[in-house]
Amino acid sequence: MFRTFNLTVVAAAATALMASTALARDLVINFDDLNPGPKEGFETAVEKFKAANPDINVIVNINDREAHKTAIRNFLTADAPDVTSWYPGNRMGPFVDAGLFEPIDDVWEENGLKEDMAAIMPTMSRDGKIWGVPYSYYQWGIYYRKDIFDLLGLEEFATWDDMLAGCAKMKENGVTPFTIGVKFLWTAAGVFDYLNLRTNGYDVHNGLTAGEIKYTDPRIVATMDNWETLINECGFVDNHASMNWQDAIAPFANGDAAMYVMGNFSVDGYKNAGLTADQIDFMPFPTIDPDVPLAEEAPADAFFIPTNAKNKEDAKKFLAFIAQPDIQTEWNKTIGQLPPNAKAEISDDKFIQEGFALLNSATGLAQFYDRDAPAEMAKAGMEGFQKFMLDPSTKMEVLERLDEVAADVYK
Numbered sequence: 295m296f297r298t299f300n301l302t303v304v305a306a307a308a309t310a311l312m313a314s315t316a317l318a319r320d321l322v323i324n325f326d327d328l329n330p331g332p333k334e335g336f337e338t339a340v341e342k343f344k345a346a347n348p349d350i351n352v353i354v355n356i357n358d359r360e361a362h363k364t365a366i367r368n369f370l371t372a373d374a375p376d377v378t379s380w381y382p383g384n385r386m387g388p389f390v391d392a393g394l395f396e397p398i399d400d401v402w403e404e405n406g407l408k409e410d411m412a413a414i415m416p417t418m419s420r421d422g423k424i425w426g427v428p429y430s431y432y433q434w435g436i437y438y439r440k441d442i443f444d445l446l447g448l449e450e451f452a453t454w455d456d457m458l459a460g461c462a463k464m465k466e467n468g469v470t471p472f473t474i475g476v477k478f479l480w481t482a483a484g485v486f487d488y489l490n491l492r493t494n495g496y497d498v499h500n501g502l503t504a505g506e507i508k509y510t511d512p513r514i515v516a517t518m519d520n521w522e523t524l525i526n527e528c529g530f531v532d533n534h535a536s537m538n539w540q541d542a543i544a545p546f547a548n549g550d551a552a553m554y555v556m557g558n559f560s561v562d563g564y565k566n567a568g569l570t571a572d573q574i575d576f577m578p579f580p581t582i583d584p585d586v587p588l589a590e591e592a593p594a595d596a597f598f599i600p601t602n603a604k605n606k607e608d609a610k611k612f613l614a615f616i617a618q619p620d621i622q623t624e625w626n627k628t629i630g631q632l633p634p635n636a637k638a639e640i641s642d643d644k645f646i647q648e649g650f651a652l653l654n655s656a657t658g659l660a661q662f663y664d665r666d667a668p669a670e671m672a673k674a675g676m677e678g679f680q681k682f683m684l685d686p687s688t689k690m691e692v693l694e695r696l697d698e699v700a701a702d703v704y705k
Contacts, residue, residue, distance in 0.1 A: 318349055318350065318351045319349065319350055319351065319605055319608055320350075320351045320353055320376075320604075320605060321350050321351065321352050321353065321376050321377070321605050321608045321609065321612060322353045322354075322355070322375040322376045322377070322604075322605075323340070323352065323353070323354050323355070323375060323376065323377040323378070323597075323612065324354075324355045324356075324357070324362070324369070324375040324377070324378040324379065325354060325355070325356045325357075325379050326356075326357060326358070326359050326362035326363075326379045326380075327356070327358070327359060327379075328356060328357070328358045331562075331628060331629045331630065332629050333356060334628055335430075335624075335625040335626075335628040335629045336354075336356070336625075337354075338624065338625070338628065339429075339615075339616055339621055339624075339625055340352055340354060342615075342621065343611075343612055343615050343616075346615065347608070347611065347615075350608050350611070355375065362379070363669070366378065366380065366389075367389075367394075370389060370394045370600050370601075370602065371394065371602070374394075374600035374601070374602035374603050374604075375600065375603065376599065376600070376603040376604060376605045376606070376608065376609040376612075377597050377598070377599060377600075377603070377609045377612055377613070378597065378598055378600060379595060379596070379597055379598075380426070380596065380597075380598050381593070381594070381595065381596065381661065381665045382414075382417040382418050382426060382428060382594050382596050382661055382665075383417045383594075383660075383661030383665055383666045384500075384503050384504055384661070384665070384666040384667060384668070385661065385664075385665040385666060385667075385668075386420065386425055386426065386596075386598065387420060387668075388668060389598075390420050390421070390425055393601055394600060394601050394602070395425050395426070395598045395599065395600060395601060396425075396598075396599040396600065396601050396603065396606060397423040397424065397425055398424055398425065398426065398427070398599060398610065398613060399423055399424050400610070401424075401427065401610050401613050401614055401617075402415075402424050402427075404614070405614045405617055407427070407617055407635075409636075410617075410619070410635045410636050410637055411428070411617070411634050411635055411636070412636070413634070413636070413653070413654070413659070414428055414431065414594060414634045414659065417594060417659060417661055418596065425598060426596040426597055426598040426599075426613075427596055427597055427613040427614075427616060427617050428594040428595065428596040428634040429595060429596065429597065429616050429617075429622060429625055429626075429633075429634070430594065430595050430622075430625065430626050430629060430631045430632065430633065430634070431592050431593060431594035431595070431631065431632050431634055431653075431659075432557055432558040432559060432592065432593065432631040432632055432649065433557070433558050433576075433590060433591070433592055433632070433648075433649030433652055433653055434484055434487075434488070434555070434556065434557045434558075434579075434590065434591035434592070434593075434662075435555070435576055435577060435578050435579055435590075435591075435649075435652065436451075436553050436554070436555055436576070436577050436578070436579055437546075437553070437554045437556055437560065437561070437564070437574060437575070437576055438450075438552055438553045438554075438574070438575055438576070438577060439546065439549065439552045439553075439569075439573060439574065440572070440573060440574060440575040441572075441573045442464075442469060442549060442552045443552070443575075446460075446463055446464065446467060446469075447463075448460050448463065448464075450575075450577040451577065451580040452580055452581065453580050453581050453582075453584075454492070454520075454580055454581065454582040456580060457528070457580050458523070458527050458528065461527055461528035461529070462527070464552055465528075465529065469549070469550070469551065469552050470529055470530070470531050470545065470550055470551045470552070471528040471529055471530075471551065471552055471553055472524075472528060472529065472530045472531070472551060472552075472553050472554065472555065473530070473531045473534075473542045473543070473545045473546045473550075473551035473553070473554050474530050474531065474534045474537075474539075474542050474554070474555070475534055475537030475538045475539050475540070475541045475542030476534050476535055476537075476679075476680045476683060477535060477536060477537055477538045477541075478538050478539070479664075479673075479676035479677060479679070479680055480662075480663075480664050480676060481539050481542070481555075481556070482676060482679040482680050482683055483662065483663035483664055483672070483675070483676050483679060484555055484556065484557070484591065484662070484663075485521065485524075485555050485679075486517070486521065486663060486675075486679050487499065487591055487660060487662060487663050488555060488579040488591065489517050489520050489521050489524070489582070490502070490514070490517040491579075491586075491588075491589050491590075491591070491660060492520075492579060492580070492581060492582035492583065492586060492588075493513070493516050493517045493520055493582050493583060493586070494513045494514075494516070494517060494586065495586045495587060495589065495658075496587070496589035496657060496658030496660065498513055498514075499589070499660050499666070500660075500666065502514060502667075503663065503666035503667040503671075504666075504704075505668075505671070505700055505703065505704030508697050508700070509675075509693040509694075509696040509697050509700065510690070510693045510694060510697055514693065515689075515690075515693065518682065518689050518693065519689075520582060521682070521683075521686075522686045522689065525683065525686055526686070530683070531545045531550065531551050534683070535680060535683075535684060539556065539560070540563055542554065543560070543563045543564060543567050544567065546564065546567075546569075547564065547567035547568055547569055555579070557591075557593070558576075558630065558631065558645055558646070558649055559629075559630065559631070561574070561630065561645050562630065571644065576645055576648050576649070578590070578652055587657035587658075588655075588656060588657060589656055589657050589658035589659065589660055590652060590653055590656040590658075590659060590660065591659075591660050591662055592653050592656070592659040592660070592661075593661055593662045593665060594634065594659075594661065597612070597613055597616065599613065617635060618635070619633070619635045619637040619638040619639070620638075622634065622635045622638040623638040623639040626638070626641070627641050630643065630646065631646075632646060632649060632650055632653070663675065663676070664676060668703050668704075670699070670702075670703050671696075671699060671700060671703045671704075674695070674696060674699040675696055675699075678692040678693075678695060678696050679692075
């Protein structure tokens with residue numbers, strides 16, 4: 295009797311296990327960052343989702359960003375995952391317009407995200423619908439050597455004229471004002487974006503990257519004129535075309551250069567190069583035209599559901615999960631960035647605090663040139679910016695060439 299009972303129990307348990315295994319649903323997620331911090335933040339969030347949803351079998355594929363950028367169109371059309379990381383703004387536009395991303399207005403409505411993520415909702419929207427959920431964003435601006443500024447009696451620059459005068463004092467004392475490494479091009483785009491945002495404003499940035507404004511438009515020429523002034527009256531470190539952004543930290547760390555136009559992800563690099571938190575500070579890019587409202591660069595990272603996904607129900611569960619304040623708090627503390635959910639907690643790190651205050655006061659949040667412009671246009675634009683930085687006399691040649699590229703890209 296006892297033995298028969300046990301066999302019956304075992305058989306029942308085995309049947310239940312087989313049934314539960316059969317009922318488990320696969321959820322395939324593609325993620326685009328192999329760097330230790332971002333990878334850890336993503337994997338921690340996935341483990342928490344799995345614990346909360348034991349009936350979902352989560353399968354993750356993690357690739358580096360450049361490979362992900364190359365592969366995404368193919369996998370969206372050929373063998374789509376259920377969730378993929380990608381970028382908001384105009385960079386999501388081609389996939390939205392081609393019908394390769396699923397609108398998720400219901401996820402935003404059901405989870406109160408229109409209130410909790412109101413500041414970033416416009417960059418997730420297109421054609422009156424919402425297309426993804428952001429998990430992180432971060433500020434750009436000018437990181438500077440506070441100890442050098444103190445030594446030279448300089449304060450943070452509020453205006454363009456303040457900065458030009460400060461650059462003159464740096465050069466008089468043997469300090470190159472700006473470091474940069476444009477080997478991989480996108481760093482130059484950050485400088486261009488800020489000059490354009492301060493010269494012309496947010497709408498012109500969006501109009502240019504959307505193909506509605508020509509590069510030879512007088513407003514863009516004025517941006518390039520200001521860039522030429524920055525090169526001539528301030529200046530960048532030598533040999534910047536042979537350096538990537540990490541290489542460019544060295545002259546900043548050793549005191550040869552005093553400023554770096556860069557995103558907040560770079561702070562760890564400064565500290566790893568031997569600088570202390572007291573030696574580094576942050577300021578917004580200064581005002582050029584006081585009549586132009588101050589918009590900021592604030593690239594966001596987000597998740598989307600491909601139209602060809604096989605498990606959209608659980609994909610929406612995952613997007614709702616990673617939008618939660620507690621998940622966004624932990625994720626962004628891990629990677630040193632800002633959570634888009636307004637109810638999430640902000641790290642007490644001084645750069646995060648300054649970035650949060652800056653972005654909350656901005657009149658618009660740009661997604662960065664190579665995210666807002668289509669990939670082919672961004673590549674040509676950044677190649678042109680690098681060429682211009684090496685030889686400012688090529689200004690009109692570069693702009694005319696970019697108009698030619700734009701005519702093909704946006705036709």
